[in-house]
Amino acid sequence: MKPNQVESFLARLPDLRVLVIGDLMLDEYIWGRTERISPEAPVQVVDVVRGDLRLGGAGNVVNNLLTLGCQVDVISVLGEDEDGISLHRMLEKKKIGTGGIVFEQQRTTSRKTRVLAGNQQMLRIDRESREPIVETTQALLIKRVREMIPSCQVVLVSDYLKGLLTEGFLKEIIAIGIAAEVPVVIDPKGDNYDKYQGATLLTPNRKEAQIASGIVITDEQSLLRAGRLLLTNLQLDALVLTRSEEGMSLFSRDGSEIHLPTEAREVFDVSGAGDTVLALLGLGLGAGLSLADTARIANLAAGIVVGKVGTSTVSSEELIDVAGRLTGDSDAKIKHPDILSVLLKRERQLGRKIVFTNGCFDLLHVGHVKYLQKARNLGDLLILGLNSDASIRRLKGSKRPLISEEERAHLLAALKCIDYVVVFNDDTPLELIHVLRPDILVKGGDYSPDDVVGKELVESYGGRVDIIPFVDGKSTTNIIERILEQYRDE
Template structure:
């Protein structure tokens, strides 16, 4: 089967994928308006609000993408007993997510990122959050809920935004339980936490996160990305690595040490917010269906290119991916 056929077959298997997503659940709020003058009180624009939206963010956005791509989602994490937490529970629950793995903690607010947007430009973002580690009792509760669901999962996806859920002692127990159950573990790590993901099947930092591991600011392209991927794999103790690089594409290193750079797909970029979540979800969905790492990465590349074409955090749909694939193949004969 040629590569194009493999990609089509992998997309066709998406509705059978059973994905568990555990990580830092958030709400992404957007306040849209018009800015036509500068405030007399301070040198800042005055925004006249026209409408507001709330969408799943962080690990919740990864889960939302799984649902939009046709997969079956079990969500795990922590939300506060507040309006934002209830909004996320309702939005994802109504879409068919299994929400039994979401724990409520009184006195700990849900993480909320609010962006003010005027004339399609982000004016400011403000965050409401608590980033201290969740209590030990909650960690044990989450672990038990994951263990109970593992027989029903193909992939356990860990989405780390460093908000205190994926703690140093919880992560090894999660990975150990998943390996014992024969479930692949896919991780979107934070640089300071990457060493806790020993034994994961795949880690997927972005370029700036990968370069931060070696004391660089992430600007510019590294000279030897094969070497960088190898070092990331060693630091993480993972089997495989994908380093995403935005419009530059992806750098992929499989378990056998085979490296490949996949160029980015040409696309007008409106907003990069949440694109990494779409990429991550698509990779996990493809792996769940048995695709090899390079096919999964190409599919993730496709999802990310669609996500950046939308304004605001978005969940990429399976039909969008299929249509985009056929359009691109028609133009170039190659998916990436």
């Protein structure tokens, strides 16, 4: 999809109301250090440093929706315990509609505790109930579904097999959705797929599709047979079969099929990717996109989220950025400082070194290009701060620049060695450097490190300054003088 199509889609999301039905849980993370073995048993001792409590299960679907600015209501069941009360408060704090949550006696709210040391998960402890909800709870939840679906544009069902989504409850959800003409998109689990019959769209992964279809998926042909069989037998409008590092395949009732390769630059962690795909597929249908465009935008989001560590969400800025990069349009590289700051935060989390340089770059020449290529080789991404027309006039006089800031930005963005261009209007890039926080600050020419604007700031958080000499005899001033000399008589 082109960046303008993605932007148009994202602009509609604040007006969308999404109903999420699924198993809520708490994800607890305990980080620590392990430097010794217990004297009581041959196990490592973890000295706890910090802990974190997050929404998990269907709550990660909710987080994805909130990140993109949607309105969200939730239908689920919680235990009448301390974790249930805490989880309910977390939802309320996020301004999520909780009118569809029912508390059930004798039920244990799901809580998964992960103990990590040295970025390695040492242990996971699960506290939860898996028994089916009681009939009175199911009747109350069906009533809530009937009341809440008419005001929503899409229903997302996240099944973790914790007892909420019984076969009877699922059939009612699907029937109510069909009657209200509201799409019902389901992330399935288990081996009993009959309970999902009639849903608008189902999102199994390769392993789940293999179990549900009974077809061993070993190649492209067996994958196609499994997808087509599930689509037909379950009477679905569509099925999206996610294929991890290979992307995803869309099967539609009209017989059309689309196979999308992964858009991930690097795969770090696939946990939570299914929740992101479910959220974006639902939003695409809710916003009125075609099935094909819905799958494409979900595939973009999946490619982003697997490049992050831990269950994560995807921002509007990231979706627009990736869409632009894939089209190869120079527009995609030209960013507002605030948006670029969000994108660079993710790059830092992946351990990438960010290089920053700045200048006017009026009349781009080989000296500029060689300088920028050398700067890019110092790290993983090169950010170019480009002086605006107004700032150049203040610095160099009223006759400059010769090339407008818009044209200069596009010319520079077309260079492979530049990852992002950001225009600034100040006389110096100090404020921009403060916002972007590069690891390496680069300047050219006859500067000494002590003369570089932003040196103290960058070094204060562990960065450094590098000086790269310009190519002798190559400058905008020299080009102007040569043109004047050669065409003076004319």
